[in-house]
Amino acid sequence: MTSDIRPDLFPAIEPYASGLLALDDLHTMYWEQSGNADGVPVLFLHGGPGAGSSPAHRQFYDPTYYRIVIFDQRGAGRSTPLGETRDNTTPHLIRDIETLRQHLGIEEWLVFGGSWGSTLALAYGEAHPERCLGFILRGIFLCRESEIDWFLYGLKNLFPEEWHTFVASLLPSERSDILAAYHHRLMDQDPAVHMPAARAWSVYEGSCSTLLPSAETVGYFSGDTVALGLARMEAHYFSHDIFLPKNSLLDNVDKIRLIPAIIVQGRYDAVCPIISADDLHHAWPQASYVVVNDAGHSVWEPGIRAELVRATERFKTGRL
Numbered sequence: 001m002t003s004d005i006r007p008d009l010f011p012a013i014e015p016y017a018s019g020l021l022a023l024d025d026l027h028t029m030y031w032e033q034s035g036n037a038d039g040v041p042v043l044f045l046h047g048g049p050g051a052g053s054s055p056a057h058r059q060f061y062d063p064t065y066y067r068i069v070i071f072d073q074r075g076a077g078r079s080t081p082l083g084e085t086r087d088n089t090t091p092h093l094i095r096d097i098e099t100l101r102q103h104l105g106i107e108e109w110l111v112f113g114g115s116w117g118s119t120l121a122l123a124y125g126e127a128h129p130e131r132c133l134g135f136i137l138r139g140i141f142l143c144r145e146s147e148i149d150w151f152l153y154g155l156k157n158l159f160p161e162e163w164h165t166f167v168a169s170l171l172p173s174e175r176s177d178i179l180a181a182y183h184h185r186l187m188d189q190d191p192a193v194h195m196p197a198a199r200a201w202s203v204y205e206g207s208c209s210t211l212l213p214s215a216e217t218v219g220y221f222s223g224d225t226v227a228l229g230l231a232r233m234e235a236h237y238f239s240h241d242i243f244l245p246k247n248s249l250l251d252n253v254d255k256i257r258l259i260p261a262i263i264v265q266g267r268y269d270a271v272c273p274i275i276s277a278d279d280l281h282h283a284w285p286q287a288s289y290v291v292v293n294d295a296g297h298s299v300w301e302p303g304i305r306a307e308l309v310r311a312t313e314r315f316k317t318g319r320l
Contacts, residue, residue, distance in 0.1 A: 008306055009059040021103055023074070023096055026087055030078035031071040031100055035063035040133070041106045042312070043097070044070045045113030045120050047139075047299075050233025051226060052077025060112070060305075061312050069109065071100055073120075076229040083194075083232040085187070089243035094124050101131065110315060112308075114138035114299050115272055116234075123244060125259065126252040135261040135287070136311045138304060139269055139297050140277040142249050143242040147276060151205075152178045158270050159208045166204040169196065183235040194232070195224065201231035208270050211296035253283045260320050261287035262311040266295035266304055288320055 018032035046053045053070045061068050072079040074088045110133045113121035118137040125132045156163035167175050174181035185197035206221025265277035281289045292303035314320055
């Protein structure tokens with residue numbers, strides 16, 4: 001990489017178009033476009049599942065070059081109904097992306113996703129490689145049983161205080177199956193039951209997402225919309241092995257092997273440990289692999305943020 005490539009976020013911008021797209025009789029998708037309406041399309045896939053998007057996510061891309069497409073996945077953010085798990089699976093999300101692409105009249109786009117967004121980007125790319133100009137992936141999550149177990153139990157080794165807070169509301173007998181205990185509470189229709197559980201789950205994840213403590217990150221994760229979408233969708237998807245065959249993301253890498261890609265991974269990512277990025281890198285050595293040695297999981301870690309902007313600039317210049 002050369003020093004003339006921009007190292008940090010672009011200025012804040014507003015969408016030039018946005019809307020609500022009916023996906024079926026139940027779900028409606030929020031979408032927006034910003035930047036250059038005639039530019040190279042880039043699709044942003046948010047994390048979680050269920051975390052939703054934010055205005056700052058527009059700032060990873062040169063708005064004079066890119067046509068920036070952002071949407072909230074089923075059950076998340078400004079899509080409705082918030083936290084709805086019915087008809088909400090990975091195949092549904094893949095179809096939703098295609099519905100949005102066709103609605104916007106886009107033939108191909110650069111696919112950008114972090115954490116669960118990297119999962120969905122891989123799943124979408126393997127289903128529709130002909131629609132992908134390239135991939136920028138961050139904080140790799142392959143949603144294997146070992147990764148889910150790490151999130152629920154292994155993080156105690158690095159964040160014991162946060163873990164004890166996370167399980168404090170559970171009975172001792174429930175702690176051998178944290179996922180089932182939380183799933184039961186999160187799916188309860190009573191807000192007095194599901195909202196405390198949602199906030200506890202979401203704050204736990206936010207507290208473990210940065211290399212150094214970040215009150216701003218924890219505050220974002222504690223908001224009601226983020227907490228309910230994130231916690232309920234994660235528990236739903238984790239309980240169903242993300243509705244894909246075991247190890248399918250790695251097993252189908254051949255379908256996207258020759259599409260340009262950049263993988264960005266924090267060395268000390270506790271939420272999505274680097275072993276998953278390493279496994280993907282070894283399965284897909286054609287992809288460029290960037291390890292940020294002073295970063296955790298969050299997209300807002302300074303080193304992660306800078307490398308993602310560099311990645312979007314590298315796609316502009318072709319210097320991959």
